[in-house]
Amino acid sequence: xxxxxxxxxxxxxxxxxxxxxxxxxxxxxxxxxxxxxxxxxxxxxxxxxxxxxxxxxxxxxxxxxxxxxxxxxxxxxxxxxxxxxxxxxxxxxxxxxxxxxxxxxxxxxxxxxxxxxxxxxxxxxxxxxxxxxxxxxxxxxxxxxxxxxxxxxxxxxxxxxxxxxxxxxxxxxxxxxxxxxxxxxxxxxxxxxxxxxxxxxxxxxxxxxxxxxxxxxxxxxxxxxxxxxxxxxxxxxxxxxxxxxxxxxxxxxxxxxxxxxxxxxxxxxxxxxxxxxxxxxxxxxxxxxxxxxxxxxxxxxxxxxxxxxxxxxxxxxxxxxxxxxxxxxxxxxxxxxxxxxxxxxxxxxxxxxxxxxxxxxxxxxxxxxxxxxxxxxxxxxxxxxxxxxxxxxxxxxxxxxxxxxxxxxxxxxxxxxxxxxxxxxxxxxxxxxxxxxxxxxxxxxxxxxxxxxxxxxxxxxxxxxxxxxxxxxxxxxxxxxxxxxxxxxxxxxxxxxx
Amino acid sequence: xxxxxxxxxxxxxxxxxxxxxxxxxxxxxxxxxxxxxxxxxxxxxxxxxxxxxxxxxxxxxxxxxxxxxxxxxxxxxxxxxxxxxxxxxxxxxxxxxxxxxxxxxxxxxxxxxxxxxxxxxxxxxxxxxxxxxxxxxxxxxxxxxxxxxxxxxxxxxxxxxxxxxxxxxxxxxxxxxxxxxxxxxxxxxxxxxxxxxxxxxxxxxxxxxxxxxxxxxxxxxxxxxxxxxxxxxxxxxxxxxxxxxxxxxxxxxxxxxxxxxxxxxxxxxxxxxxxxxxxxxxxxxxxxxxxxxxxxxxxxxxxxxxxxxxxxxxxxxxxxxxxxxxxxxxxxxxxxxxxxxxxxxxxxxxxxxxxxxxxxxxxxxxxxxxxxxxxxxxxxxxxxxxxxxxxxxxxxxxxxxxxxxxxxxxxxxxxxxxxxxxxxxxxxxxxxxxxxxxxxxxxxxxxxxxxxxxxxxxxxxxxxxxxxxxxxxxxxxxxxxxxxxxxxxxxxxxxxxx
Numbered sequence: 001x002x003x004x005x006x007x008x009x010x011x012x013x014x015x016x017x018x019x020x021x022x023x024x025x026x027x028x029x030x031x032x033x034x035x036x037x038x039x040x041x042x043x044x045x046x047x048x049x050x051x052x053x054x055x056x057x058x059x060x061x062x063x064x065x066x067x068x069x070x071x072x073x074x075x076x077x078x079x080x081x082x083x084x085x086x087x088x089x090x091x092x093x094x095x096x097x098x099x100x101x102x103x104x105x106x107x108x109x110x111x112x113x114x115x116x117x118x119x120x121x122x123x124x125x126x127x128x129x130x131x132x133x134x135x136x137x138x139x140x141x142x143x144x145x146x147x148x149x150x151x152x153x154x155x156x157x158x159x160x161x162x163x164x165x166x167x168x169x170x171x172x173x174x175x176x177x178x179x180x181x182x183x184x185x186x187x188x189x190x191x192x193x194x195x196x197x198x199x200x201x202x203x204x205x206x207x208x209x210x211x212x213x214x215x216x217x218x219x220x221x222x223x224x225x226x227x228x229x230x231x232x233x234x235x236x237x238x239x240x241x242x243x244x245x246x247x248x249x250x251x252x253x254x255x256x257x258x259x260x261x262x263x264x265x266x267x268x269x270x271x272x273x274x275x276x277x278x279x280x281x282x283x284x285x286x287x288x289x290x291x292x293x294x295x296x297x298x299x300x301x302x303x304x305x306x307x308x309x310x311x312x313x314x315x316x317x318x319x320x321x322x323x324x325x326x327x328x329x330x331x332x333x334x335x336x337x338x339x340x341x342x343x344x345x346x347x348x349x350x351x352x353x354x355x356x357x358x359x360x361x362x363x364x365x366x367x368x369x370x371x372x373x374x375x376x377x378x379x380x381x382x383x384x385x386x387x388x389x390x391x392x393x394x395x396x397x398x399x400x401x402x403x404x405x406x407x408x409x410x411x412x413x414x415x416x417x418x419x420x421x422x423x424x425x426x427x428x429x430x431x432x433x434x435x436x437x438x439x440x441x442x443x444x445x446x447x448x449x450x451x452x453x454x455x456x457x458x459x460x461x462x463x464x465x466x467x468x469x470x471x472x473x474x475x476x477x478x479x480x481x482x483x484x485x486x487x488x489x490x491x492x493x494x495x496x497x498x
Numbered sequence: 499x500x501x502x503x504x505x506x507x508x509x510x511x512x513x514x515x516x517x518x519x520x521x522x523x524x525x526x527x528x529x530x531x532x533x534x535x536x537x538x539x540x541x542x543x544x545x546x547x548x549x550x551x552x553x554x555x556x557x558x559x560x561x562x563x564x565x566x567x568x569x570x571x572x573x574x575x576x577x578x579x580x581x582x583x584x585x586x587x588x589x590x591x592x593x594x595x596x597x598x599x600x601x602x603x604x605x606x607x608x609x610x611x612x613x614x615x616x617x618x619x620x621x622x623x624x625x626x627x628x629x630x631x632x633x634x635x636x637x638x639x640x641x642x643x644x645x646x647x648x649x650x651x652x653x654x655x656x657x658x659x660x661x662x663x664x665x666x667x668x669x670x671x672x673x674x675x676x677x678x679x680x681x682x683x684x685x686x687x688x689x690x691x692x693x694x695x696x697x698x699x700x701x702x703x704x705x706x707x708x709x710x711x712x713x714x715x716x717x718x719x720x721x722x723x724x725x726x727x728x729x730x731x732x733x734x735x736x737x738x739x740x741x742x743x744x745x746x747x748x749x750x751x752x753x754x755x756x757x758x759x760x761x762x763x764x765x766x767x768x769x770x771x772x773x774x775x776x777x778x779x780x781x782x783x784x785x786x787x788x789x790x791x792x793x794x795x796x797x798x799x800x801x802x803x804x805x806x807x808x809x810x811x812x813x814x815x816x817x818x819x820x821x822x823x824x825x826x827x828x829x830x831x832x833x834x835x836x837x838x839x840x841x842x843x844x845x846x847x848x849x850x851x852x853x854x855x856x857x858x859x860x861x862x863x864x865x866x867x868x869x870x871x872x873x874x875x876x877x878x879x880x881x882x883x884x885x886x887x888x889x890x891x892x893x894x895x896x897x898x899x900x901x902x903x904x905x906x907x908x909x910x911x912x913x914x915x916x917x918x919x920x921x922x923x924x925x926x927x928x929x930x931x932x933x934x935x936x937x938x939x940x941x942x943x944x945x946x947x948x949x950x951x952x953x954x955x956x957x958x959x960x961x962x963x964x965x966x967x968x969x970x971x972x973x974x975x976x977x978x979x980x981x982x983x984x985x986x987x988x989x990x991x992x993x994x995x996x
Contacts, residue, residue, distance in 0.1 A: 014542075014546075015546050015550075018542060018543040018546035018547065019546070019547070019550070021539075021543055022520045022521075022523075022524060022543055022547055023520075025520075025523060025524060025527060026520060026523060029523060029527070033724060034740060035720065035721050035722050035723055035724055035739075035740055036721050037719070037721045037722040037739040037740065038722065038736065038737065038739050038740030040739065041519075041736065041737035041739055041740065041777065042736070042740070044512075044516060045516040045519055045520055045736070048512075048513050048516035048517070049516065049517070049520055052513075052517070052550065221535070222533065223533050223534050223535045224533050224535040224536065225533055226531060226533055238536065238539065238540070238543070239536065239539035241533075241535040241536050241538065241539055242532065242533055242535065242536030242539065242540070279539065
């Protein structure tokens with residue numbers, strides 16, 4: 001249906017999106033290309049464009065459009081109605097904060113970030129403590145401004161995982177504690193796998209070329225994207241027609257580049273598959289970070305760390321690195337890349353222990369928001385939890401509570417989406433196996449086209465048309481269920497560890 | 499002095515600059531990085547940002563700031579007064595056009611561009627003729643809207659070369675015709691130099707590395723810039739702290755990469771030397787395209803095609819390309835890179851014949867604007883002028899009137915700035931030789947630091963504080979004078995051709 005106000009809404013949203021994607025390019029360029037002296041002015045350019053986008057989005061003109069459309073949203077067909085609803089929600093949130101609050105928050109984030117840098121340098125949590133405390137108070141205030149159903153944590157979670165609730169996360173992480181902690185402990189008692197050959201010398205240029213080949217194998221579209229190097233791998237997009245990934249290369253580590261490539265490639269396939277005709281509109285973008293992460297993790301773990309995938313492609317890896325891999329079989333390689341071992345650092349974790357890192361952050365964030373934890377002595381809380389869930393002693397704050405940047409940015413409610421992603425991935429992959437006859441055999445033959453088509457059909461093309469939960473139900477017939485991840489983990493790791 | 503309105507003016511100008519530089523990044527990225535499928539959405543992103551910048555610049559809020567400041571501009575010190583004047587001039591121009599005119603112009607440009615592409619394809623000027631005619635009519639209309647002193651051409655020239663006049667250009671190009679045409683004809687009768695070795699195979703990767711070294715020799719600051727490949731070399735800037743150059747490499751041509759590097763490097767040194775504290779303001783940007791081109795040409799020709807420069811650096815070139823240059827002396831090389839030969843294509847021309855290409859475009863553009871030429875039969879006019887000034891027969895339209903894209907973009911008044919650049923360069927370099935004792939000896943020793951310091955002091959740091967003519971008088975004691983270019987040309991080429 002055509003509707004003049006809706007058309008104006010689309011036009012304005014797309015202009016705001018143009019500003020947003022230009023900002024994304026400024027940021028991508030900062031990580032990938034920008035000469036060092038460019039940093040100062042770049043910061044102000046980003047701030048200006050972000051400010052202009054916010055100004056337009058919250059200004060009177062656009063506000064009245066949203067108000068009018070919201071009042072008669074039920075007259076619109078599903079897709080348009082969904083756009084109106086999601087925009088109204090974002091708009092409502094964006095207009096709730098006073099300039100005083102926004103500025104105070106911005107200062108607190110800057111201070112926390114600086115304090116975090118200093119604390120890392122000094123390897124001393126106490127340097128970060130007060131700034132973090134200040135930021136947590138602001139997050140509590142923010143939660144009250146935004147509102148929530150069960151728990152102030154939800155006000156923040158909802159930004160990253162719309163519709164996510166604390167009872168739901170509590171239930172999931174209860175399962176993690178009861179089932180996964182126990183399972184991983186059992187694995188630790190088995191004979192350990194050989195993995196040292198993954199840490200011999202892997203030439204930088206060869207790794208680069210290998211990474212490109214792996215992305216091509218996944219059908220990442222290089223006519224609608226590119227790969228570059230950056231300190232931390234990430235995916236960014238300026239439209240489904242331009243979705244870029246970055247990676248990093250460590251010459252003493254085969255895995256660092258390889259799985260970052262596959263992981264970011266999974267994110268990028270999602271973005272490349274979003275509906276272009278919904279450019280700039282909610283339905284044209286990803287539904288939640290949990291679903292986004294399900295796409296990266298499905299490719300990284302369910303496909304990229306599977307034996308069938310490497311039965312197909314191990315020959316290629318051997319061709320690139322004959323000196324390191326020539327004498328190892330695909331099975332030895334498969335075991336090595338799936339070594340399970342508790343580690344201090346989240347980003348270096350295997351795919352099972354990983355969830356304990358998230359569990360710890362979730363428990364701490366929730367406790368800070370409800371007041372059962374305070375920033376005082378939080379390093380001790382951290383260390384005790386690492387001892388309890390991972391069985392490791394944290395030797396210092398740098399390898400402990402100071403390791404991640406997220407809290408220094410004031411991000412609360414972000415970490416759980418990583419675990420949600422893995423759990424969704426297991427459930428989706430299981431369904432894909434049901435829906436695509438012979439899927440594992442296809443992967444073993446190097447064919448992931450049908451899997452990608454399935455993801456495109458069931459997930460990518462919908463954008464945000466459905467909520468994460470609706471999407472999961474449509475695809476698998478039920479809400480997210482941890483048991484599918486547990487089934488996947490047991491089958492895989494019992495196979496590896498006997 | 500502090501002044502609240504002036505402060506607001508600065509803030510708003512800098513916000514508009516942020517939008518402009520973000521647009522520049524979108525465009526740089528399009529040439530350097532963008533995957534092919536990204537083109538469509540990128541076009542709209544550029545259009546939106548340009549539109550927003552225009553909207554802010556011409557909107558009521560900023561207009562009243564400019565009006566107020568203009569009314570009391572004489573109360574401000576020189577630099578601020580100059581910013582107000584130049585902004586008011588730009589603002590006046592920007593607000594003169596109706597939306598109807600802007601849209602009609604935009605359509606005519608699109609049509610002319612498409613027609614030019616088709617005409618190139620068909621190698622047939624008649625396919626382009628009507629669209630060009632339409633565009634010329636719009637340019638005439640535009641000139642009347644803008645206003646001019648002596649000739650409608652000036653309304654357009656002034657955009658690129660503020661203060662440039664038709665009587666002045668007529669005088670310059672009269673000298674070109676009387677003095678340079680004759681001189682080049684004489685050179686053609688001399689024994690020709692050997693140059694074929696510049697067209698042997700020059701490895702792509704080695705050329706790339708050599709180009710980077712050459713930029714470093716010039717003191718191009720790689721912490722405030724970078725070099726990339728693009729189909730057509732260009733310089734772009736997002737602030738003096740981030741000025742990027744691009745080049746292209748042809749393996750059968752040593753010069754194509756080398757002098758494009760030096761040329762763009764010259765542009766970039768200017769931009770890197772502009773006053774950062776005037777970011778976003780007229781005084782923080784280049785004074786005119788002629789002066790900009792003087793910087794690129796001074797490095798490209800007066801330095802980069804000089805014997806002293808290659809006495810210092812020919813060894814480096816030989817080290818990179820021993821198979822091609824190992825058996826040639828610096829003197830042979832110097833003669834080869836300065837070979838004078840009339841050619842059909844402007845961008846492939848030597849530094850003397852080049853000005854005949856510009857002369858022809860100037861005469862035609864001026865004639866079209868005043869009505870002494872029409873688009874009917876313009877290809878014949880073109881061919882006759884090439885015969886007259888360069889002594890060459892134009893075999894077809896692709897190598898004739900259709901070779902440049904500028905008219906298809908509707909650019910009138912742009913070409914002369916190329917010649918102005920060379921003429922300014924000769925006059926500036928002569929002055930630098932006077933001001934810096936032993937400059938040529940320094941260059942021969944590989945030292946261009948004092949030259950750069952001189953350019954920074956006399957030209958770069960001033961930005962647009964002075965007009966091009968004022969700047970030239972301040973530096974050399976007189977206005978632009980063609981005789982210095984002629985002196986330079988005679989001394990150099992009589993040396994080469996004996």
